[in-house]
Amino acid sequence: MTLEHDARLIREREFHNQRFDDGDDRQAQMKYYFAVDAGGQAYKTAVDKAAQGADVLEYGCGDADNYLRLAPLVKSLNAIDISDRAIERLTKANTNPHIRFHVMDAMNMSFADQSFD
Numbered sequence: 001m002t003l004e005h006d007a008r009l010i011r012e013r014e015f016h017n018q019r020f021d022d023g024d025d026r027q028a029q030m031k032y033y034f035a036v037d038a039g040g041q042a043y044k045t046a047v048d049k050a051a052q053g054a055d056v057l058e059y060g061c062g063d064a065d066n067y068l069r070l071a072p073l074v075k076s077l078n079a080i081d082i083s084d085r086a087i088e089r090l091t092k093a094n095t096n097p098h099i100r101f102h103v104m105d106a107m108n109m110s111f112a113d114q115s116f117d
Helices: 003-021 027-051 066-070 084-093
Strands: 055-059 076-081 099-103
Touching: 003 084, 027 066, 055 066, 066 076, 076 084, 084 099
Parallel strands: 055 076, 076 099
Antiparallel strands: none
């Protein structure tokens, strides 16, 4: 990695940490997403089908609760985000032993090749 890349990652992590510290309440913006809601539902259905019994990677998980929907479906789930604050919150709330959260840059993941289905 270059110094420029490292500096960008630091800025990006700080931005997302601040967002999660401030509550990141996107409910006010949800009114704009009604037009794509059907596509979002179709996407979730496809993801749920593909996740059945699979080893799944979710990247950019933020502090969302997608893992709760996927937990009963997957064999294992590893979720990553650049924000250590988001991962800390998810880790504290998680009660599923087959789900793990990691502070990780999606461009520099440390998982072994072929770790996910």
